[in-house]
Amino acid sequence: MPELKLRKGLHALGFRFRLHVRGLQGSPDIVLPKYRSAIFVHGCFWHGHEGCPYFRIPKTRPEFWTAKIMANRARDSAAVEALTQQGWRVLVVWECASRLNNGDNLPSAVAGWLRGSQTSAELSQETLSAV
Numbered sequence: 287m288p289e290l291k292l293r294k295g296l297h298a299l300g301f302r303f304r305l306h307v308r309g310l311q312g313s314p315d316i317v318l319p320k321y322r323s324a325i326f327v328h329g330c331f332w333h334g335h336e337g338c339p340y341f342r343i344p345k346t347r348p349e350f351w352t353a354k355i356m357a358n359r360a361r362d363s364a365a366v367e368a369l370t371q372q373g374w375r376v377l378v379v380w381e382c383a384s385r386l387n388n389g390d391n392l393p394s395a396v397a398g399w400l401r402g403s404q405t406s407a408e409l410s411q412e413t414l415s416a417v
Protein backbone atom coordinates (compact mmCIF):
# COMPACT_ATOMS: atom_id res chain seq x y z
CA MET A 287 0.00 0.00 0.00
CA PRO A 288 1.82 3.12 -1.24
CA GLU A 289 0.24 5.43 1.32
CA LEU A 290 1.57 3.40 4.24
CA LYS A 291 5.14 3.55 3.01
CA LEU A 292 4.85 7.29 2.49
CA ARG A 293 3.49 7.74 6.00
CA LYS A 294 6.31 5.73 7.53
CA GLY A 295 8.88 7.71 5.56
CA LEU A 296 7.41 11.06 6.58
CA HIS A 297 7.26 9.97 10.19
CA ALA A 298 10.91 8.90 10.05
CA LEU A 299 11.76 12.37 8.73
CA GLY A 300 10.13 13.88 11.80
CA PHE A 301 6.77 14.95 10.36
CA ARG A 302 3.66 14.51 12.48
CA PHE A 303 0.22 14.27 10.93
CA ARG A 304 -3.37 13.15 11.16
CA LEU A 305 -4.99 10.63 8.85
CA HIS A 306 -8.19 10.68 6.78
CA VAL A 307 -9.50 13.87 8.27
CA ARG A 308 -13.25 13.82 7.71
CA GLY A 309 -13.75 17.41 8.82
CA LEU A 310 -11.99 18.60 5.67
CA GLN A 311 -13.48 18.37 2.20
CA GLY A 312 -12.44 15.22 0.40
CA SER A 313 -11.14 13.66 3.68
CA PRO A 314 -7.45 14.16 2.84
CA ASP A 315 -5.34 11.06 3.51
CA ILE A 316 -2.57 12.86 5.37
CA VAL A 317 -3.02 16.21 7.11
CA LEU A 318 -0.18 18.19 8.66
CA PRO A 319 -1.76 21.00 10.68
CA LYS A 320 1.62 22.53 11.53
CA TYR A 321 2.27 23.02 7.81
CA ARG A 322 -1.39 23.75 7.07
CA SER A 323 -1.02 21.10 4.40
CA ALA A 324 -3.24 18.31 3.17
CA ILE A 325 -2.07 15.37 1.07
CA PHE A 326 -4.17 13.14 -1.12
CA VAL A 327 -2.79 9.82 -2.31
CA HIS A 328 -4.69 9.01 -5.48
CA GLY A 329 -4.88 5.75 -7.38
CA CYS A 330 -4.15 6.51 -11.04
CA PHE A 331 -7.06 4.46 -12.31
CA TRP A 332 -9.83 5.48 -9.93
CA HIS A 333 -8.92 9.13 -9.99
CA GLY A 334 -8.21 9.28 -13.71
CA HIS A 335 -4.57 10.31 -13.88
CA GLU A 336 -4.39 11.80 -17.33
CA GLY A 337 -1.50 10.74 -19.53
CA CYS A 338 -0.44 8.10 -17.03
CA PRO A 339 0.42 4.56 -18.19
CA TYR A 340 -1.60 3.16 -15.27
CA PHE A 341 -4.77 4.91 -16.33
CA ARG A 342 -6.68 3.31 -19.17
CA ILE A 343 -10.44 3.06 -19.53
CA PRO A 344 -11.42 -0.65 -19.69
CA LYS A 345 -12.71 -1.90 -23.01
CA THR A 346 -15.84 -3.36 -21.47
CA ARG A 347 -18.48 -0.82 -20.46
CA PRO A 348 -16.29 2.19 -21.26
CA GLU A 349 -19.20 4.63 -20.72
CA PHE A 350 -19.71 3.33 -17.21
CA TRP A 351 -16.04 3.72 -16.29
CA THR A 352 -15.70 7.09 -17.95
CA ALA A 353 -18.68 8.46 -16.03
CA LYS A 354 -17.47 7.02 -12.76
CA ILE A 355 -13.93 8.31 -13.11
CA MET A 356 -15.07 11.74 -14.32
CA ALA A 357 -17.23 12.00 -11.19
CA ASN A 358 -14.22 11.15 -9.01
CA ARG A 359 -12.12 13.75 -10.78
CA ALA A 360 -14.79 16.41 -10.33
CA ARG A 361 -14.99 15.58 -6.62
CA ASP A 362 -11.20 15.69 -6.32
CA SER A 363 -10.82 19.09 -7.92
CA ALA A 364 -13.71 20.50 -5.87
CA ALA A 365 -11.91 19.35 -2.73
CA VAL A 366 -8.61 20.93 -3.80
CA GLU A 367 -10.38 24.18 -4.57
CA ALA A 368 -12.29 24.26 -1.28
CA LEU A 369 -9.20 23.48 0.76
CA THR A 370 -6.99 26.05 -0.93
CA GLN A 371 -9.73 28.64 -0.41
CA GLN A 372 -9.62 27.80 3.29
CA GLY A 373 -5.91 28.48 3.29
CA TRP A 374 -4.67 24.92 3.07
CA ARG A 375 -1.83 23.86 0.86
CA VAL A 376 -2.69 20.73 -1.08
CA LEU A 377 -0.45 18.05 -2.53
CA VAL A 378 -1.75 15.27 -4.74
CA VAL A 379 0.51 12.22 -4.75
CA TRP A 380 -0.32 9.91 -7.62
CA GLU A 381 0.09 6.20 -7.06
CA CYS A 382 2.51 6.00 -10.00
CA ALA A 383 4.96 8.19 -8.06
CA SER A 384 5.22 5.41 -5.49
CA ARG A 385 6.14 2.91 -8.19
CA LEU A 386 9.27 4.77 -9.15
CA ASN A 387 12.29 3.27 -7.31
CA ASN A 388 9.80 1.38 -5.19
CA GLY A 389 8.69 4.69 -3.67
CA ASP A 390 12.01 5.26 -1.93
CA ASN A 391 12.31 8.85 -3.12
CA LEU A 392 8.75 9.78 -2.33
CA PRO A 393 8.98 10.82 1.34
CA SER A 394 11.84 13.22 0.68
CA ALA A 395 10.04 14.68 -2.34
CA VAL A 396 6.95 15.26 -0.21
CA ALA A 397 9.11 16.71 2.57
CA GLY A 398 10.63 19.10 0.07
CA TRP A 399 7.19 20.32 -0.92
CA LEU A 400 6.10 20.66 2.71
CA ARG A 401 9.11 22.82 3.53
CA GLY A 402 8.60 24.92 0.41
CA SER A 403 5.95 27.53 -0.30
CA GLN A 404 4.04 26.16 -3.29
CA THR A 405 0.31 26.31 -2.62
CA SER A 406 -0.64 23.22 -4.53
CA ALA A 407 1.21 20.62 -6.54
CA GLU A 408 1.08 17.09 -7.86
CA LEU A 409 3.69 14.39 -7.63
CA SER A 410 3.63 11.70 -10.27
CA GLN A 411 6.10 9.30 -11.77
CA GLU A 412 6.73 11.94 -14.41
CA THR A 413 7.37 14.86 -12.06
CA LEU A 414 9.49 12.73 -9.74
CA SER A 415 11.75 11.50 -12.51
CA ALA A 416 12.16 15.09 -13.72
CA VAL A 417 13.61 16.15 -10.35
Ligand SMILES: [Zn+2]
Nearest residue numbers: 330335338382
Ligand atom coordinates in the same frame (compact mmCIF):
# COMPACT_ATOMS: atom_id res chain seq x y z
ZN1 LIG B 1 -0.28 7.99 -12.52
